Amino acid sequence: MEEEYEAEEANLPDSLYIYPQIEYNGDTDSLFFNDQKRRIDFVLVYEEEKEQSEKPIFQKHRRRREFYEDSLMDMGLELEATRSVSDGKTVFVKVHLPWEVLCSYAEVLHIKLPLQPNDLSAPPPAHSCLTKHFHPSADLIPAETEYFTAPFERSRLGSFCIRDRGLFFSPSVRTRMAQYILSRASYELRGKQSKFGINKLLDSGVYKAAYPLHDCKFHEKAQDERCPSERFLLYKEWAHPMNFYKTQPLDLIRKYYGEKIGIYFAWLGFYTSMLILASVAGLGCFIYGYRSQETSTWSKEVCDPLIGGRIVMCPQCDRECSYWRLNSTCESSKKLCIFDNYGTLVYAVFMAVWVTLFLEFWKRYQAKLEYEWDTEEFLEQEEQARPEYEAKCIHEHINPVTKEKERVPYTKCERSLRLSCGIGTVVFWVLLIVASVVGVIVYRLAAFFTFSARMRQDLRALEPLREYVSPQMATSITASIISFIAIMLLNLAYVRVAIWITDFELPRTKTEYENSLTLKMFLFQFVNFYSSCFYIAFFKGKVVGHPGEPVYWLGRYRNEECDPGGCLIELTTQLTVIMGGKAIWNNIQEVLLPWVKNMILRYYKSAASEEAIPRWEQDYRLQPVGKLCLFYEYLEMVIQFGFVTLFVASFPLAPLLALLNNLFELRVDAWKITTQFRRIVPEKAQDIGAWQPILQGVAILAVATNATIIAFTSDMIPRLVYYWSFSVFPYGKHTNNTMEGYISNTLSVFNIKDFSPQSRPLNVPYWFHNITSCRYRDFRNPPGHPKQYEHNIYYWHVIAAKLAFIIVLEHIVYFTKFVLSYAIPDVPTAVREQIKREKYLTQVILHEANLKLPAVHIAPLAPLAPLPDGALHGTDTETHGL
Template sequence: MDDENTTTPCIAIELSPKISEEALSWFIDRVKSDRHNHGSRMDVSRKETNAGNKLLIITASDLRLRVGAEIFGLNKLHSDGNMRNFSVSEQNEFVNYKDDNFITDCESLYIIKTELDSLRAADEAHVPGHPDIRLYPGKSILRKLTSSKLIANVLCLHDASKLDKLGARWYKDMSVLLQPIDEIRNYFGDSIAIYFTFLAYYTKALIPLVALTLLFTLVSDEWEELFNYCVFAVVNVVWATVFLEMWKRKSVEVAYEFGSFQKREWEDPRSGYHGPIGLNPITGKQEPSYPAWKRRSRICFVTFPCVAMCVSSAVWIMFYYFEWDSDFARRYNNDPAVSSKIIRNLPSVAYSCIVLVANMFYRILAQKLTDQENHRLESSYQNHLILKLVLTLRNLFIVQIIVSQTLESVFPYWQYHRRLSSKRVEKESSGVLSQAEADLKRDVYSGTFDDYLEMWLQFGYVVLFSSVFPMAAVWAFLNNVVEMKSDAFKLCTSFRRPFCFPTTNIGTWQFALEFIAYLGVVTNCALLFQSPTLRKWFYDAYPEASALDLLLLFFVVEHTLLLVRALASSWIPNVPERIQMKMASVKYKAQQALKRKRAASLKPNELEEKLFEWQRASSEDS
């Protein structure tokens, strides 16, 4: 491997100075050993950077990667046009199977990382050379060495030439809504590609709302007209429903093209999953086991009380802020002095700081609680973590958007130029930096949570309040245009290459968005019936009506819109017919292949008897 231009997908492990040579040799032997000896059969090379960092570079041959693709059930495009589980013995039946990049970079890194995570302690009582670091059967070796500070970093190395080509087609390209999704997926993996697919799809879906807003702005001078309220309330409900249902279909299409559709049941356990070693009843593989009742008990008696206490605290702080802000408004609003205006804003500043600090604390707590729940699948772990965070972060609307935009747009740009100047200085003194050394100086990518959170908060603004603030859709559209470029820029220039793993959809964020959409029905109806214009019209049209009659009308309209939303959701199928036909074709051909295999294994007289049985059964059925 060339230190300057990485062409082979590989994972670098930075070693801690305190790791013993005995422990290092033991770990390398486990990585190189085959599965019968509890190893992963990977290639390992020891290197040292210009800065003195000791590294292990983990790679795998093309044949080893293809075997891994079969072991982990990766889907590839078959010659019949369908996505099928790859098999080495039948690889000549897959499209482009002779290509060097048949196993993509992201799939290669996923296989290598998953194999490393699958290294489990067998009969070792402790890490060799470190008797104080105990091992238990089934414990992840890589995770234990990392938590014990014997391994400093584990990272996927960037490929400088491929990254430059991707950046030229991505954040440097002048097109606004077109994203090179296939190239993003091949380099960064499914989760990043699905996020940018969602971002582009959501931004395009905002165009009708933007057009309607601009049209009403040009032809109407007063947004508080009853007609405008009614139009935007209905449009919000219909738009949110159609968008979310169509996105479900789009995500299925994308997952099928990526080969991750309906793959969750075969997902391998995450590295943090621990328990006694047992056999998976579906795959027959050895893996840790953990009783479901223990996980449920932790959720009920530990997680739920902690989350409930945090949510209650967040609500109490919010109401206290409202009271504090009202008190300062009464005291200082009428005082023209500059100092009074500054003091007037102290509650808002203090609340913003409290929210940010509480957010940092709660994220750490949520992660620890989710770790203790010991979820087997990475997707399940992420969904439970997101659900905990969403419950309390709903109060961060304005603060979160302002802070995240600053950190995502301005800070990465400043870091990028600082890193460039640092590289120029080091090139003059010590030559060109190696890829591993350059990647170690990059920031760790924390995942797509903050990006999805920002989109969720923004979606809440558009759906909940755009009937009274219609420009929300316009600002959301402009923000997303900037977001696509800034997110692409920071991934290519500021962050380490994230680990890849198969992703089917946006996970729990779909539920969070649908919750906002349902809440939008109630909010828009409430805003509509709070309008003085509607109230005046109602009492003018029905002079004998009371406030109770207006309330009943509110419930009728609200439930009618909820019914319309439910009917629209049931009318639009989640899985496109094209994908249904492809999946049915794969299932049918698999059944036919199984029948042929069974028939081939029968002796001639047994086969003849079977044919007579099938013929008799067919005649009886007719």
């Protein structure tokens, strides 16, 4: 069979290139063919290696390229080739879609085009004298004319607002149609089965690149008046670093890059603006905690030489650890008061309400954009199948809806097998992440033992440093750094695995592909980034036993204990390291690496000056746009959203850090796609897709995590129980509503004679004289009690209070979220009325046009060019008619 195919390829005609190779005319800013009339809608790039032209692989590439370009011309496209002005071996094939082809595919894809100007009254722009400086210049970027639109039909050509054929189809629409055709043109015919699609040719190296052109240089306008210079306007008013304070020109972003890019930047800008309120509240909570650290009763008791200085604490590890005084944790106790105070409780409730308002107001804003951008009736079930899916359709089955035969790439059994393999691989990698977390925990246990051995309290030289450098702090910082490195390494590996699994599952549409990949990646990232934080928040220090009977990991390592003030400060440290490290690493990847690559490329290809090379070659020197570039941007922000909401009770400054990062991220992403990357192929999108339910799920989980952090990780509930038990309603002497004696109340007593031989410390400090007992953090009966070292009644009071707090707080917050979600409609009333009014007027316009338009006025257009077998199924994602 393979020999027959090679023989068939050998018999292909050598004269498939019927378009000329034109010499470059020297117009560096031109977006047209050499005749200066036909617009360049797409560019294909390949390299000719004359010295390697006899190799079979290069001959195969040449035959496929010739067959593919011949298919494009059969489909009505016009091609023109030009060699590079710098190396001579690179060939640029320029693609143009004639008017007949544009009309044919606009009808096939049901692209909505303008009928007549919109006469509905629009609210005036809210630009006052004070706020106009925060908006893009209206002189450079004027407001666009609104139109009534309808899916294009050639039979109703006279109904559409066609003032200039060259401008009727915008460059972004022309690019989308060109991409659609390029993705379905054949490059190989093996028997009755054809292979098609530009993506396969790019992956196999037949072409080096395929991209649409930027309309000008980013730092100067085009000389040709037919070029709108939208890239220059975007750079000047949006991507330039000096305009960080201005709002985004979303309509121009959508017009130049498409709705999918526009909706991302709209969401990122809305999220960033909502973070301002959360940041102000978080900063206020931090200031309140900072000012109260010196007046906190429990912090004073820890630092007081007559209270904390006289409390001897039990060793926190076996043999190598020694006794220590409570006031050695004075500084960490003060820092803990910054984050562990009553203001944190109020802030956690505030953030639960904030996240609900954020999601509800985003739905309203998204509905407004859907109406303005003509995507409110976007139907995913009518989306086109992916070329990769169509190319593998070899099985037949009966469609349950149409009862007709159609081709599918796999049987039900094969589909189940593919899904099972994907699920098994995902579970394996999740378990691998859990194993890495366990490895970090083991490191923490071993590192604490080592640091404790090196920082023995009997070394007087280290005594002044113990207030600032403790074994717990050293262990927490180093473990956080190691955990971050493990997270990034596993992330790099899993990205490829997730893409491979999703490709293997072979989803039908691009939306299904992205949703499947989104679910896998978020599940992995959730476990990868948050597992160490969940360990510190909910497991560390919870099951440690008591000094006489400690709990061991793996039968060897003694379980970690928290500081006397709790594990909250360690959770804060972990969050700071991961959030800060992730932001720095992402900016290096997104900004520094593309910029360095472009600089190196310009250095090695500097034979011709930048002013002498044409637009298509200038764009070829830019970085290629990845297939999932937008996916990674969403993933980065959603993971950040998780840090801001899931653990905000332990770190009120998280929204402020996220705000500062996003202000930088917004302009960096704008600068990156405008100056460093080739132009992105515009795509249609109605909303942010699968990320919306993920955000809602994170918001729901955040209520439970913050309530649990306040109850079990912070020391707030024990303080409240002590306050109400011993201060407001004292069992004994009235204490005048103060927290005096709280620290002593939270520390149990242990007789040092009850140490087991493997736990007894080898060395004791120089100040340890005539001391028979030590203290540890727990609520247990003292030595000599009939049930010594068992939990006392106060312990169960505290546990009951913690559980009651979680239940009450969750019910109050969830009820508030439900009320807000019900009270705030997803679509504003004004937008809903405008949608109904526009539908009505559009139907009237089309109906009157059909009555007045005689049949002879319908211009005959070229029929739809043939496509590969199975390449067209259904209608386009833009099918949202009237």
